[in-house]
Amino acid sequence: MTNTNNKDNFIPVVAMRDIVVYPQMMAPIFISRKMSAIAIENAILTEDHYLILLAQKDPAMEEPEIKDLYQAGVLIKAVQILKFPDGTIKALADGVERVKIVEIVKNNDFYQAKYEVLQEIKQEDENTKALINLTIDKFKEYIKKTTKINVESFITLAEIKESGKLADIIATYLSIELPEKQKIFEILNTYERLEEVSKILAKELELLGIEETIQEKVKFSLGKTQKEFLLREKLRAIKQELGTDEGLDESEELRKKIEEAKVPQKVKEQLLKEIRKLEKMSFYSAETSVVRTYVDTVLELPWSKCSKDMLDIKRAQKILDEDHYGLKDAKERILEFLAVKKLSKEPQATIICLAGPPGVGKTSLAKSIARSLNKKFSQVSLGGINDESEIRGHRRTYIGAMPGRIIRAIQNA
Incomplete structure (x- = not known):
């Protein structure tokens, strides 16, 4: 059973957007909202400088109500408080205890709450020791694969033998969403908490492994024009790894239009040939616009549209x-x-x-x-024309080549 320690005094409450602070840890917090600033200023006036940090369920909410906050949070001591000219406050939060809100009220433009301390259910046995070693090994591998964590962090973690504290520390380093961090925070059984962290670590390692595979595929498939093709090759490798057609690029959108268009088979084959040529070109090549214009022009022609003759x-x-x-x-x-x-x-x-x-x-x-005859009428005026390309169109080798007047008349009709 979980033991609780009832507190009768109201403590200022600060709503946190995107951070969960764990007990026995120190983390910087930044306060910019007026309500939170008033709460921390009131905490400074007390002897202990105590605050309760509660995470928001929706980080995007600017003025959260009581129902928008998690009911389990951390009791912290605010130290090294620094106030900036724009009103923003930076403080170092020293995590003290896991707490559960018993009563919360809004008083003097900020939230205050009574709380009870949530005691950990410690489980220290052979299974826990094995899980600690396994989790440390996973975290060691995670540090090697990611560039976001200093190697010195692992040296500190290797000395920790308490499963609960180890789970809390590793959770702060993981790039996971706030609800997942809150879920870890609320698990009081230390073995179960470390087990949850170990599962998340395994998932993160798998994702990092996929990213490495993608990077290798990109590295081997890049040619001389590395800078131009980098993003395109990454996108292709990602889609190949996921096995999905989501996130269609321009060439795929054109291919989809060709498949949906009711054009003769010979025309379709020619258009698909142009698309394959487009995929091999640099995005900034002048010829890409010529190919796109050609494909768009052909697709805009009324291939399968016809009116019924009225021979009366x-x-x-x-x-x-x-x-x-x-x-x-x-x-x-x-x-x-x-x-x-x-x-x-x-x-x-x-x-x-x-x-x-x-x-x-x-x-x-x-x-x-x-x-x-119930036909569409399109007029092509040839007066003043002294260049045959105006009638039949320019050669595609010209930059900005356009179709001739006859083709444009068919499009308009």
Whole structure:
């Protein structure tokens, strides 16, 4: 059973965003919120300088309520207090005891609480000794693999023979989320606490091992352009290790669009070939923009979109008469063409060519034909063009190459 030591006096309480302080340890804390600053200033006025640190359930919350705080925290003694000009307070927290909140109230713009001391359930036997040695070995391996911990820390830990204290110290070094640290903090059985820390250590070692594997894959696959390909190769190695398609890069997004687009098989193969070429290029290469523009242009063409022909001769004659007065010969030739198209089951190779000086109605006749057939109409004006590339498009070898007017007209239609 856990023994408790009831305290009748109210002690100032400070809510901590992202840190859990353990008993018998010293850790710097930074106070920036007004409520917390008032609490620590009141603690300084007392003889013992005692404070209770309670972790927030949601670190992002600026003004936590009582329900937003964990009910188990640490009783600390505030030492070496330093106040900065901007109002921020830095203090060295000396952990004293694990405590549980019995009653908490808000008084004079800060929280105060009564508490009871939570006594550890110590379990020191052969199993505990074996677990201590195992955990120390794991932590030694963890220090070797990570660059975040000084090797001197292990020398200090190797001398600790108390399972509870060892678990608390190792927990402070681990890069784990606050809820996990709080869970370790609340385990009173020293063997169970060290066992939980050992499990987390094993998981962290596995993650570090995966990171090393990724680094090795990156190291061997990098070529001459190391700086340019570093991030791309890391991303590829990570996705290969995880076996997932999450986090699609640009080439994969384009590949997905190609698979979803209803394009002919020959066109799809050509586009996928361009994507493979894009993956081998540097992100900053000028040719990447050319390839992306080409793929986007091809995908924007209406490959599988078509309107249903409406070959109604009487309707066509009505529309032509509505839109134009006169032009009897031109209208009769158009109606003859449409009649042959309607009767013939095979596609016709002939087309209508409207010739004449400006302003006689060539374009308006073409619009009327499109309307009668239920077709989209797109106009390509060639006046003033003196470069064939304006019509058929530029060669892809040019930087900023664009499709010609005919292709753009098809896109707009």
